[in-house]
Amino acid sequence: MKLVDFHSINTEQKANMRELPGKLKEIQRKKIQQIIKHAYETVPYYNNLFKKHNVSPNDIKDSNDLHLIPVSTKQDIINAGDSIISGKYQKTDLNVRSTGGSSGTTLVFYQSYRDGVYAGVSYDRARMENGFNPLFNKIVFIGPFKAESQHQLTLKEKIDYILKLRRTPILIDMADNQVKTESLLSQLDYDSIKGYPSFLYLLAHRVKSGQLKMPALKHIFTASEMLDERTREFINQTFNADVKDIYGCWEAGCIGWECEKHEGYHINIDFLALQILGTNNDSRDYGKGNLILTNLNSYAVPFIRYQSDDIVELTPDLCSCGRPLPLIKSIMGRRDDFVVLTNGSKISPAGLLVVMHDFSNNVKEFQITQEKIDELHVRIVLMDITHQTRTEDEIKSGLETHLNDIDMKITVTTVPVIEKTRSGKHKSILSRI
Numbered sequence: 001m002k003l004v005d006f007h008s009i010n011t012e013q014k015a016n017m018r019e020l021p022g023k024l025k026e027i028q029r030k031k032i033q034q035i036i037k038h039a040y041e042t043v044p045y046y047n048n049l050f051k052k053h054n055v056s057p058n059d060i061k062d063s064n065d066l067h068l069i070p071v072s073t074k075q076d077i078i079n080a081g082d083s084i085i086s087g088k089y090q091k092t093d094l095n096v097r098s099t100g101g102s103s104g105t106t107l108v109f110y111q112s113y114r115d116g117v118y119a120g121v122s123y124d125r126a127r128m129e130n131g132f133n134p135l136f137n138k139i140v141f142i143g144p145f146k147a148e149s150q151h152q153l154t155l156k157e158k159i160d161y162i163l164k165l166r167r168t169p170i171l172i173d174m175a176d177n178q179v180k181t182e183s184l185l186s187q188l189d190y191d192s193i194k195g196y197p198s199f200l201y202l203l204a205h206r207v208k209s210g211q212l213k214m215p216a217l218k219h220i221f222t223a224s225e226m227l228d229e230r231t232r233e234f235i236n237q238t239f240n241a242d243v244k245d246i247y248g249c250w251e252a253g254c255i256g257w258e259c260e261k262h263e264g265y266h267i268n269i270d271f272l273a274l275q276i277l278g279t280n281n282d283s284r285d286y287g288k289g290n291l292i293l294t295n296l297n298s299y300a301v302p303f304i305r306y307q308s309d310d311i312v313e314l315t316p317d318l319c320s321c322g323r324p325l326p327l328i329k330s331i332m333g334r335r336d337d338f339v340v341l342t343n344g345s346k347i348s349p350a351g352l353l354v355v356m357h358d359f360s361n362n363v364k365e366f367q368i369t370q371e372k373i374d375e376l377h378v379r380i381v382l383m384d385i386t387h388q389t390r391t392e393d394e395i396k397s398g399l400e401t402h403l404n405d406i407d408m409k410i411t412v413t414t415v416p417v418i419e420k421t422r423s424g425k426h427k428s429i430l431s432r433i
């Protein structure tokens with residue numbers, strides 16, 4: 001039964017890649033109608049929400065009608081408690097998922113096996129469209145895994161992988177100590193890697209300086225954090241590779257992925273419907289704004305018109321690669337990453353990262369935390385502490401110049417080590433407000 005699920009979903013996603021954009025919209029339209037009807041009929045939270053706003057499932061014919069449904073924030077879903085779970089499912093049969101989040105609130109929700117397969121396949125597509133073959137390539141996933149070291153797959157998981165004709169990924173917890181992580185990375189057999197840009201950047205640094213040896217990499221995928229151009233270039237150059245950034249979240253699976261053309265992120269529109277919340281809280285198909293997503297495959301806990309709090313730009317332009325999936329032109333910032341200013345505006349972390357990378361010759365690790373609305377604290381780990389004061393001063397003035405005339409107190413401190421956050425995330429920029 002479970003294998004059938006995987007194969008039918010995997011076949012479905014592959015077939016969809018060969019469809020024309022019009023046919024994909026038709027697939028999306030049917031899926032929208034199904035999930036809306038399901039949510040209305042079996043999920044108390046959505047039933048109440050629809051009724052309160054006089055929306056009937058029959059009003060929603062396609063993505064153009066989705067704006068009739070009010071947006072739900074992460075906090076709304078948290079407040080909904082168990083009323084967000086479909087009555088068609090037993091809570092005890094579902095897998096628990098949690099949207100880490102290094103700051104702010106954590107959303108815990110439930111996923112059926114089938115919903116989870118869809119999410120997994122959405123990521124498989126991103127990798128396979130980029131030439132990764134799960135049967136032949138061997139990949140290391142570096143992430144905030146709870147396991148103390150290399151994740152030990154259960155027998156059930158191993159059988160699952162064998163039946164799906166896939167090689168099991170090697171899981172490495174990035175919260176582990178550096179010596180252990182690097183000894184695994186230098187000894188294990190793999191040809192592909194997936195991880196946070198900041199973590200891969202650190203690895204690239206270690207490789208470039210000759211302190212770490214890693215095998216030649218055929219595929220490098222980044223995820224979970226903003227990837228700025230300088231980080232991308234440094235990783236590309238060091239590993240002689242072409243990094244592909246993949247954009248997703250627990251609530252939606254893979255939302256978008258880069259292809260070899262790097263013209264944006266191909267949106268999995270057969271799995272999702274995306275919109276933008278404009279400045280007047282109006283819904284738009286294109287432009288910049290808060291990404292609102294509807295997951296078309298999440299039936300145990302539906303995410304309908306869910307506010308992701310990521311700021312992206314949707315474009316009507318298609319990619320020159322010829323794939324039928326439309327594009328997110330750019331991701332300007334991911335939730336938790338933004339620094340909010342005293343005047344209420346936000347700045348993207350990418351600019352701060354670029355400033356910090358000017359100091360990468362001596363700064364091994366760094367973390368910028370916004371402790372108060374007008375205070376940024378930068379902690380750095382130096383390779384050579386000879387010029388500690390000068391480096392600290394230069395970083396301070398570099399950030400001040402970048403922030404221009406924004407009134408913000410910046411402090412820079414050298415520390416021996418930067419501890420990982422509780423969830424194990426290694427975030428370069430954290431906002432605690």
Ligand SMILES: [Zn+2]
Pocket residue numbers: 259260261262263266319320321322323
């Ligand atoms: Zn493309």
